[in-house]
Structure formats: structure tokens, C-alpha cells
Amino acid sequence: MLVNNLCESFNGHILEVRQQSIITMLESIRVFLMERIQRRTTAMEKFELSIGPLIKKIIDDRVIESRQWRTIWNAVDGYQVRGPRGAQFAVYLKKKLCTCKLWDLSGIPCCxxxxxIHRNNGDPYKEVYDCYNRDLFLKIYQNVLYPINGQVMWPEADGVDLDPPERIVQPGRPKKVRRRDPTETQKTGNRLRRKIVIHCRKCGVAGHNAAGCKRGAGAEPTAAACF
Structure with a gap:
């Protein structure tokens, strides 16, 4: 699922350039990645916390939500956390474990x-997994892409010139929208639709038009008589 989302996200960024020739498409992708690495590195260098801004926003929202939960300490490492509608979970801070499994799966403390953590006078921003560390992020983004010359200055290859493949036009309109995952819901189209009720201009009854009207102009507008 995660790999599929990454592929769809990348495919959405190259939606325009993927219609171009191979060399032009690859060069556009290279420039896009070079600029993206630079923007993300610059933004992270300006951020002062040990985590990124997106992770901070997630924790900020969960800090607000955590105010609805009451904790009971077992005097060792366990906390019984009880919240709205009788929900209850067990938290173990040393193991970074909550029985809701969200902390285990995401690496970010749940509410x-x-x-x-607040009951223990701790800092939730320091309890995230090391993969969200700012220094690790900058270390990964040290692998930058370097500028190159334009195509007119590229050395000529000694191989055989290859002709582009023959274009085969498939029937129907080509698809531009990404393919949805089977687990995704399709509510967008239904949300935008409006239910329109037509009225006959002859008899004024709803549910049919003048072409299908079995009565005539000036008739009594009774819906049952028109079917």
C-alpha cells in the first residue's frame, strides 16, 4: 500500500512531462528532483526542532486530543489511560508501546x-522514532543531484541510432486520472452531482418531458395520469 502511494504521488508530479520523449522526460524528472532536494533541505535547515514541521504538526494535534484522556500510573512503567466513551488503553513508556498500536506503526506517540508522557513530565517531541530525526533527514538529503550541460554539449554516442517505437493509438479516450487503489472510496463524483427534476412544459407535471407527455397543454397536473 505504501509503495503504491509513493508511485502514485510521483506519477502525479510528472503528469505533464511523461507525455514527452524519453530524453526530454528524463531530463525534466532530473531537474524536478534536483529542485525538490534543494527546497526540502533548505526548509529543514531553517527548522529549529529536532523533528520536521510535518511531524510537529501531528504531535501538536495529538497533544490537544490527549487532554481528554485520564492516566493512572502503576508506579513502575505502565500507565492505564482512559478516555471518552469508556475507551481504555495501556501505555509503556520505556518500550514506547501503546496497545492502540499507533505508536508502534507510525513511530509517533499517540494521544x-x-x-x-505528560503525566511523567516528559516531552512528546523527543519520543518519536529516530527515523524522524532532523539530523538524519539532512544526512539523507546530502545525496544531491549535480548540474550538467545542455543537450547540445553532450558527447555523441558510438552506437546505432534508434528510431522511436511506432505509436499505436488505442480505442477510447486516454486516461489521465490516476488509478485508484481498491481500498480507496470514490465519493468525489457523487458529492458533486446534483439531482435535477424535470417538469413537462405541457402539463407541468414532474418526472417527464413534453415529448413523453400523454396528456396535453392545459390538462390537470396529475402525476398518475401521465404514466
Whole structure:
């Protein structure tokens, strides 16, 4: 699922250039990646916390949500966290574990864990997994792409010139919208539709038009008589 989302996200960024020739498309992707690495590195260097801005926003929202949860400490490492509608979870801070499994799966403390962290006078921003560390992010983005000369200055290849493949036009309109995952819901189209009720201009009854009207102009507007 994660790999599919990454592929769809990347495919959405190259939606325009993927219709171009191979060399032009690859060069556009290279420039896009070079600029993206530069923008993300510059933004992270300006950020002062040990985590990124997106992770901070997630924790900020969960800190607000954690105010609805009441914690009970077992005097060792366990916390029983109880919240709205009788929900209850167990939190173990040393193991970075909550029985809701959100902390385990995402590496970011859930609202139950944050409630226990605050009870222990801790800092939830320091309890994220190391993969979200700012220094690690900058270390990864040290692998930059370097500028190159334009195509007119490229050396000529000694191989055989290859002709582009023959274009085969498939029937129907070519698809531009990405393919949805089977687990995604398709509510956008239904949300934008409006239900329109037509009225007959002869008899004024709803549900049919003048071409299908079995009565005539000036008739009594009774819906049952028109079917």
C-alpha cells in the first residue's frame, strides 16, 4: 500500500512531462528532483526542532486530543489511560508501546502515550522514532543531484541510432486520472452531482418531458395520469 502511494504521488508530479520523449522526460524528472532536494533541505535547515514541521504538526494535534484522556500510573512503567466513551488503553513508556498500536506503526506517540508522557513530565517531541530525526533527514538529503550541460554539449554516442517505437493509438479516450487503489472510496463524483427534476412544459407535471407527455397543454397536473 505504501509503495503504491509513493508511485502514485510521483506519477502525479510528472503528469505533464511523461507525455514527452524519453530524453526530454528524463531530463525534466532530473531537474524536478534536483529542485525538490534543494527546497526540502533548505526548509529543514531553517527548522529549529529536532523533528520536521510535518511531524510537529501531528504531535501538536495529538497533544490537544490527549487532554481528554485520564492516566493512572502503576508506579513502575505502565500507565492505564482512559478516555471518552469508556475507551481504555495501556501505555509503556520505556518500550514506547501503546496497545492502540499507533505508536508502534507510525513511530509517533499517540494521544494516549502523550497523556502518559505528560503525566511523567516528559516531552512528546523527543519520543518519536529516530527515523524522524532532523539530523538524519539532512544526512539523507546530502545525496544531491549535480548540474550538467545542455543537450547540445553532450558527447555523441558510438552506437546505432534508434528510431522511436511506432505509436499505436488505442480505442477510447486516454486516461489521465490516476488509478485508484481498491481500498480507496470514490465519493468525489457523487458529492458533486446534483439531482435535477424535470417538469413537462405541457402539463407541468414532474418526472417527464413534453415529448413523453400523454396528456396535453392545459390538462390537470396529475402525476398518475401521465404514466
Amino acid at each position: 494516549h502515550a502523550i497523556a502518559a
